[in-house]
Amino acid sequence: xxxxxxxxxxxxxxxxxxxxxxxxxxxxxxxxxxxxxxxxxxxxxxxxxxxxxxxxxxxxxxxxxxxxxxxxxxxxxxxxxxxxxxxxxxxxxxxxxxxxxxxxxxxxxxxxxxxxxxxxxxxxxxxxxxxxxxxxxxxxxxxxxxxxxxxxxxxxxxxxxxxxxxxxxxxxxxxxxxxxxxxxxxxxxxxxxxxxxxxxxxxxxxxxxxxxxxxxxxxxxxxxxxxxxxxxxxxxxxxxxxxxxxxxxxxxxxxxxxxxxxxxxxxxxxxxxxxxxxxxxxxxxxxxxxxxxxxxxxxxxxxxxxxxxxxxxxxxxxxxxxxxxx
Amino acid sequence: xxxxxxxxxxxxxxxxxxxxxxxxxxxxxxxxxxxxxxxxxxxxxxxxxxxxxxxxxxxxxxxxxxxxxxxxxxxxxxxxxxxxxxxxxxxxxxxxxxxxxxxxxxxxxxxxxxxxxxxxxxxxxxxxxxxxxxxxxxxxxxxxxxxxxxxxxxxxxxxxxxxxxxxxxxxxxxxxxxxxxxxxxxxxxxxxxxxxxxxxxxxxxxxxxxxxxxxxxxxxxxxxxxxxxxxxxxxxxxxxxxxxxxxxxxxxxxxxxxxxxxxxxxxxxxxxxxxxxxxxxxxxxxxxxxxxxxxxxxxxxxxxxxxxxxxxxxxxxxxxxxxxxxxxxxxxxxxxxxxxxx
Amino acid sequence: xxxxxxxxxxxxxxxxxxxxxxxxxxxxxxxxxxxxxxxxxxxxxxxxxxxxxxxxxxxxxxxxxxxxxxxxxxxxxxxxxxxxxxxxxxxxxxxxxxxxxxxxxxxxxxxxxxxxxxxxxxxxxxxxxxxxxxxxxxxxxxxxxxxxxxxxxxxxxxxxxxxxxxxxxxxxxxxxxxxxxxxxxxxxxxxxxxxxxxxxxxxxxxxxxxxxxxxxxxxxxxxxxxxxxxxxxxxxxxxxxxxxxxxxxxxxxxxxxxxxxxxxxxxxxxxxxxxxxxxxxxxxxxxxxxxxxxxxxxxxxxxxxxx
Ligand SMILES: Nc1ncnc2c1ncn2[C@@H]1O[C@H](COP(=O)(O)OP(=O)(O)OP(=O)(O)O)[C@@H](O)[C@H]1O
Ligand SMILES: [Mg+2]
Numbered sequence: 001x002x003x004x005x006x007x008x009x010x011x012x013x014x015x016x017x018x019x020x021x022x023x024x025x026x027x028x029x030x031x032x033x034x035x036x037x038x039x040x041x042x043x044x045x046x047x048x049x050x051x052x053x054x055x056x057x058x059x060x061x062x063x064x065x066x067x068x069x070x071x072x073x074x075x076x077x078x079x080x081x082x083x084x085x086x087x088x089x090x091x092x093x094x095x096x097x098x099x100x101x102x103x104x105x106x107x108x109x110x111x112x113x114x115x116x117x118x119x120x121x122x123x124x125x126x127x128x129x130x131x132x133x134x135x136x137x138x139x140x141x142x143x144x145x146x147x148x149x150x151x152x153x154x155x156x157x158x159x160x161x162x163x164x165x166x167x168x169x170x171x172x173x174x175x176x177x178x179x180x181x182x183x184x185x186x187x188x189x190x191x192x193x194x195x196x197x198x199x200x201x202x203x204x205x206x207x208x209x210x211x212x213x214x215x216x217x218x219x220x221x222x223x224x225x226x227x228x229x230x231x232x233x234x235x236x237x238x239x240x241x242x243x244x245x246x247x248x249x250x251x252x253x254x255x256x257x258x259x260x261x262x263x264x265x266x267x268x269x270x271x272x273x274x275x276x277x278x279x280x281x282x283x284x285x286x287x288x289x290x291x292x293x294x295x296x297x298x299x300x301x302x303x304x305x306x307x308x309x310x311x312x313x314x315x316x317x318x319x320x321x322x323x324x325x326x
Numbered sequence: 327x328x329x330x331x332x333x334x335x336x337x338x339x340x341x342x343x344x345x346x347x348x349x350x351x352x353x354x355x356x357x358x359x360x361x362x363x364x365x366x367x368x369x370x371x372x373x374x375x376x377x378x379x380x381x382x383x384x385x386x387x388x389x390x391x392x393x394x395x396x397x398x399x400x401x402x403x404x405x406x407x408x409x410x411x412x413x414x415x416x417x418x419x420x421x422x423x424x425x426x427x428x429x430x431x432x433x434x435x436x437x438x439x440x441x442x443x444x445x446x447x448x449x450x451x452x453x454x455x456x457x458x459x460x461x462x463x464x465x466x467x468x469x470x471x472x473x474x475x476x477x478x479x480x481x482x483x484x485x486x487x488x489x490x491x492x493x494x495x496x497x498x499x500x501x502x503x504x505x506x507x508x509x510x511x512x513x514x515x516x517x518x519x520x521x522x523x524x525x526x527x528x529x530x531x532x533x534x535x536x537x538x539x540x541x542x543x544x545x546x547x548x549x550x551x552x553x554x555x556x557x558x559x560x561x562x563x564x565x566x567x568x569x570x571x572x573x574x575x576x577x578x579x580x581x582x583x584x585x586x587x588x589x590x591x592x593x594x595x596x597x598x599x600x601x602x603x604x605x606x607x608x609x610x611x612x613x614x615x616x617x618x619x620x621x622x623x624x625x626x627x628x629x630x631x632x633x634x635x636x637x638x639x640x641x642x643x644x645x646x647x648x649x650x651x652x653x654x655x656x657x658x659x660x661x662x663x664x665x666x667x668x
Numbered sequence: 669x670x671x672x673x674x675x676x677x678x679x680x681x682x683x684x685x686x687x688x689x690x691x692x693x694x695x696x697x698x699x700x701x702x703x704x705x706x707x708x709x710x711x712x713x714x715x716x717x718x719x720x721x722x723x724x725x726x727x728x729x730x731x732x733x734x735x736x737x738x739x740x741x742x743x744x745x746x747x748x749x750x751x752x753x754x755x756x757x758x759x760x761x762x763x764x765x766x767x768x769x770x771x772x773x774x775x776x777x778x779x780x781x782x783x784x785x786x787x788x789x790x791x792x793x794x795x796x797x798x799x800x801x802x803x804x805x806x807x808x809x810x811x812x813x814x815x816x817x818x819x820x821x822x823x824x825x826x827x828x829x830x831x832x833x834x835x836x837x838x839x840x841x842x843x844x845x846x847x848x849x850x851x852x853x854x855x856x857x858x859x860x861x862x863x864x865x866x867x868x869x870x871x872x873x874x875x876x877x878x879x880x881x882x883x884x885x886x887x888x889x890x891x892x893x894x895x896x897x898x899x900x901x902x903x904x905x906x907x908x909x910x911x912x913x914x915x916x917x918x919x920x921x922x923x924x925x926x927x928x929x930x931x932x933x934x935x936x937x938x939x940x941x942x943x944x945x946x947x948x949x950x951x952x953x954x955x956x957x958x959x960x961x962x963x964x965x966x967x968x969x970x971x972x973x974x975x
Binding site for chain 3: 470476478479486607644
Binding site: 057059083100103113 | 457458564565568570571574584587591662663
């Protein structure tokens with residue numbers, strides 16, 4: 001087991017009080033496995049990624065639970081241990097490509113910084129020229145055009161998609177065991193999206209890398225992932241094999257999500273929006289957080305949050321699948 | 327590169343136009359106050375009780391009967407060729423007096439401003455990278471109090487503590503008056519002392535400079551802290567900072583190498599402004615520390631109704647602000663490739 | 669990402685006040701400023717009555733003592749808790765420091781409010797057209813602004829009050845001249861960033877004239893960051909105003925100023941420390957109060973809401 005997140009609670013301090021962004025997330029990932037993390041905006045996907053790499057914003061706090069990555073509990077690591085973990089054990093590509101590269105430094109400098117850290121961790125001498133040629137190779141892998149020229153540019157001379165791929169390349173150069181990609185393809189156009197996805201897929205088998213793939217887009221997740229985790233209101237409402245979850249969703253929220261994908265065969269397929277709005281995380285609904293929007297709502301849903309249940313080879317939280325109390 | 331040259335040329339042109347405009351404003355100000363040629367003559371007449379006949383002669387000599395635009399062209403010409411008039415009290419060219427007083431102030435405010443900038447950058451960065459922590463609140467309290475304290479209170483307290491209680495440093499003057507002044511080469515007291523190899527004098531200059539410079543530094547570092555903290559907080563939230571952490575860089579490198587470098591872009595303008603306005607802002611300090619530089623001269627000129635001197639000082643200090651802004655613009659381009667390369 | 673969800677639909681006055689009150693430091697600032705401006709208004713009215721009725725004593729009806737006439741018995745009395753009149757001590761002429769402080773408040777309150785308000789008004793009239801119209805208009809207006817910005821503020825203020833004659837109004841005028849260019853720059857930057865927004869484009873397309881767009885759209889949308897800056901500047905104006913008074917600029921007969929009170933006290937320092945330090949501390953407290961609010965408002969404007 002490479003990663004084991006157990007009962008993770010993360011809160012943000014805000015002017016309005018405490019916001020519970022994650023409420024008891026359980027998630028485990030094997031080596032070489034890809035898990036897609038899907039859910040509406042605000043469901044806590046980025047928060048989960050950031051907590052795994054210990055980069056929560058200053059007002060974010062781990063209030064409960066543990067994250068064991070490669071045998072170490074991330075939550076309680078010291079500063080220098082965190083530094084050793086970042087880059088080698090885990091790497092995360094952030095959501096917004098516009099600001100992910102430092103605008104005042106050349107791309108080459110920023111790539112070399114990463115390589116220098118890697119060399120130091122491996123106790124190897126670091127040679128700039130070798131670093132550059134290694135970087136150029138990796139740039140070719142992520143299909144960056146003219147890598148020899150592009151590497152000497154400044155970020156503002158690159159497009160959003162190019163920046164995104166430079167960051168992915170930096171991540172790959174570091175050869176992390178776990179690669180977290182927060183909507184890595186949202187800034188890319190469709191053909192490049194497909195290329196990057198293919199690339200991630202081939203690299204993950206080549207390097208035996210595990211991947212957490214955060215996305216809104218269920219069809220993308222379907223292509224790339226082995227397992228599927230659905231996040232709602234800071235909780236994992238359903239997690240299981242991709243084929244299982246997508247073909248026969250059990251949780252009413254997952255069902256609604258899957259129905260909302262426009263069917264490619266139906267040209268005028270209308271997008272079914274999920275009725276209601278996402279929960280307000282400052283004062284979430286009592287009981288199951290999905291109950292105000294759930295078509296199958298029962299009395300118990302309004303008062304009590306369902307526990308984790310195993311059903312049909314997956315884990316989910318829903319009273320519908322809970323064995324009636326004896 | 328060509329882009330950068332064009333950028334430079336544009337900035338030089340801007341600075342030049344601004345200087346001419348500023349001289350124009352001074353010109354207007356003077357003419358509003360002294361609308362007739364005789365009024366103008368009164369302003370520049372060394373003798374406050376000059377007869378009408380004398381005043382008319384003075385007005386004719388200075389060309390005050392010429393059409394106004396010709397007067398303006400003359401005025402600009404004179405200022406730009408370094409003729410700022412003749413001092414009413416001392417009868418020597420104003421330029422010479424300024425050349426005498428400016429270096430004295432310059433040395434002291436340079437020391438004070440460097441202190442302010444270094445302390446400001448450091449405290450701002452530390453406070454931003456420990457946002458919400460005890461250090462952050464301590465820094466905030468410190469800069470708020472020093473910034474909000476009127477400069478005369480800071481000066482008086484500094485004098486009391488360091489000069490009268492601890493008796494560490496002298497409270498007034500530029501150097502020990504008992505020491506002979508070395509021959510004037512550059513006009514900068516410290517530099518001249520060093521050139522002459524007169525260590526006793528140089529040491530005395532340094533000692534006398536410390537308290538006024540400290541006061542200036544104390545009173546102005548808060549502005550730098552405040553802006554540095556704000557821009558650093560914003561920079562530290564950016565994804566490129568997270569990426570730097572992600573690569574495994576140590577915190578020190580991320581804060582100073584990545585975030586501060588970006589945060590510096592707006593701070594450079596402020597720093598230039600601090601240096602540009604420091605001499606003008608040091609008036610109170612020079613007054614209280616009896617530090618006879620340009621600020622002291624300015625206040626003395628005001629009390630003596632020495633209009634020629636006041637105008638000359640205004641123009642010289644104005645030009646120094648414009649030049650400082652020009653330097654800031656250029657530095658902006660150097661730090662930020664987006665400015666330089668677009 | 670961070671401020672989307674919790675903030676949606678929350679803005680305007682009520683939110684701003686709630687946001688300020690939530691922060692204990694800003695709340696303290698609000699209270700101090702409320703007292704300062706409130707007292708400034710009350711005492712200002714009293715002084716107006718005094719000058720209107722020619723009965724000078726109206727001016728100190730609410731004060732512990734007459735802040736202007738001599739009372740040599742009380743000369744250099746030290747601060748004491750047992751006598752309200754000498755709470756902050758007395759000066760060489762025996763006048764109560766407390767009475768003088770309170771008596772001088774209207775000038776500082778007026779200066780801060782009037783100077784900042786006029787600077788904003790001028791800055792808006794120069795900055796918004798410069799940013800919105802652009803091109804040569806911008807070039808010319810900005811060069812003028814830069815030229816004003818280059819004036820050495822202290823020297824200009826001094827020169828001004830000498831050339832135009834001493835007095836409160838002259839100093840105010842000089843301060844406005846020093847201050848407006850900063851606001852012109854803020855408004856210009858705002859106008860530039862706003863002019864290509866959809867709602868402006870939309871009104872342009874539907875034939876609304878430039879003047880109306882500037883008044884209806886650009887101005888209301890650019891005022892928030894300006895207000896945050898202005899709050900800080902109220903304090904800065906008071907600092908500069910008292911520095912001028914300290915140098916003896918802009919003083920009026922029989923009107924103590926916080927700066928000039930300090931300045932007169934320097935000769936009795938440190939033995940009679942209260943003469944310098946009490947007015948100095950008063951200025952400091954008020955400036956700090958303004959900046960506590962200003963800092964918080966700036967956080968609000970910059971979207972640094974959560975921490
Ligand atoms: N710095 C922060 N301070 C306060 N609240 C925050 C902060 N960052 C995120 N949140 C809140 O935490 C919740 C989870 O946010 P998160 O960014 O993890 O969602 P997400 O699933 O990544 O959404 P998206 O798809 O829009 O990226 C949201 O309600 C969000 O408003
Ligand atoms: Mg996200």
